[in-house]
Amino acid sequence: MRYLVTGGAGFVGSHVVLALLDSGHEVTVIDDLSTGHRAAIPTGVPFYQIDLNNYEATYEIVAREHWDGVLHFAALSVVGDSIKNPFHYLRHNYCIAVNLIQACAENGVKKIVFSSTAALFGGNTQTTPIHEATEIHPGSPYGESKFIIERVLHWADTLYGLHSARLRYFNAAGADMLGRAGEDHRPETHLIPLTIDAALGRRPALELFGTDYPTKDGTCIRDYVHVMDLADAHIRVLEQLDRRSVTYNIGNGRGYSNMEVIESVERASGKKIPWNPAARRKGDPAILVADSTTLRKETGWQPQYSKLDDIIESALNWRIRHPDGYSM
Template sequence: MRYLVTGGAGFVGSHVVWALLDSGHEVTVIDDLSTGHRAAVPEGVPFHQIDLNNYQDTYRIVTQNSWDGVLHFAALSVVGDSIKNPFHYLRHNYCIALNLIQACAENGVKKIVFSSTAALFGGNERITPIPETTDIVPGSPYGESKFIIERVLHWADTLYGLHSARLRYFNAAGADIFGRAGEDHHPETHLIPLTIDSALGLKPPLQLFGNDYPTKDGSCIRDYVHVMDLADAHIRVLEQLDHQSVTYNIGNGCGYSNLEVIEAVERISGRKVPWTLAKRRIGDPAILVADSTALRKETGWEPHYSKLDNIIESALKWRLTHPTGYSL
């Protein structure tokens, strides 16, 4: 099969590209490299550096081949930044997705997998674990932008027969166990790589945002899913799209607090993690844990790297071999 991947030079996108290649598929990548890395795209994979805000360029790539499906990862994705720049996030994420979806719908593409988010449930933190039927109450403009795109996909299916998989990730983490890809954001905002970098002395002491949440140790609790397990879910849902659109929450169903992450990094790395306490961030719910029952039941998906130690070990291994990320 031939698949087009937007944002394929980013963290999750690059791991999904590897999973598609490992499954014997042909892949072409689109990325504007504003946050992704050219070095994250596997050698030999066709690559187009374009901005999806440009409809003509987007349309040209979509019509370049007869695609068996499109996987859309390109987006601005930092919750805190979306609080500071709400209209930029809402406009950018909506416009690039609308351009892509319209080009796909009008050119006969029948499958699209959309990288959605658990940030849709930012206002429902009392429900745990969170099933797909939970009311959508985004806690940030970032989450709101993803919900708007899910509605666009609904109409693309209803009016054009473009089947979509709306995959609501919880916290993607870890790295390819074969060392082919890893996490490298600038700036980095995710807890596990930040904690590892602080332990290794690559970054200043970690900031822990809030210790007065209604949790067992006062710090936020999150559901971490290994990025390779996440990539496997994308491969599995492609078959579901032969007949219908689907919506799945993706996580391990087990939450770990920020302090538990710090303790695990210290234990696995054998180094102390320096950290300081900071104020809560707007948009951070106390607990986000996924109920992935539907995904497991309907696709047979099961995480292979579900333990926090597995996730941290792979992230640490990649960081030790790539202390400057993808940079030379």
């Protein structure tokens, strides 16, 4: 099969590209490289540096040849930044998605996998674990932008027969177990790579945003899913799209606190992590844990790297081998 991947130079997208290649598929990548890395795209994979805000360029690539499906990862994705720049996030994420979805619908593409988010539920602090029927209540413009796109996909299916998988990730983490790809955001905002860099002496003391949450140790609790398990879910849901559109939450179903992340990195690295308490960030709920029962039942998906220590060990190994990320 032949798949077009947008945002394939980013963290999750690059790992899904590897999973598609490992499964014997042909892959073409679109990325504007604003946050992704050219070096994250495997040698030999066709690549187009395109801004999806450019509808004509997007349409031309989609129309150029037959695609068995499109996987859409390109987006602005930092919750805190979306609080500071709400209209930029809402406009950008919506526009690039609508451009892509329209191009797919008008060129006969029948499958699209959409990188959605648990941030759809970020304002719902009463429900845990969170399943697909949980009330959507975005706690940030980022989450809101993803929900709006899910509605666009609904209409693309209803009016054009474009089947979509709306995959609501919880916290993607870790790195390819063969060391081919890893996490390299600039600036980095995710807790696990920040904690690893603190352990390696590559950054000052870690800031823990909020130590007074109603949790066992006062810090936020999150559901971490290994990025290669997440990639495996994408491969599995493509088969579901032969018949219908689907919506799945993807997580391990177990939450770990920020303090537990620190303790796990300390075990893996053998280093004591320096950290300081900091004020809560707007848009951060106390607990976000997934109920992925539907995904498991309908696709047979089972995470292979569900232990936090395994996730962190893979991320640490990649960082040690690539201290400057994808920079050479």
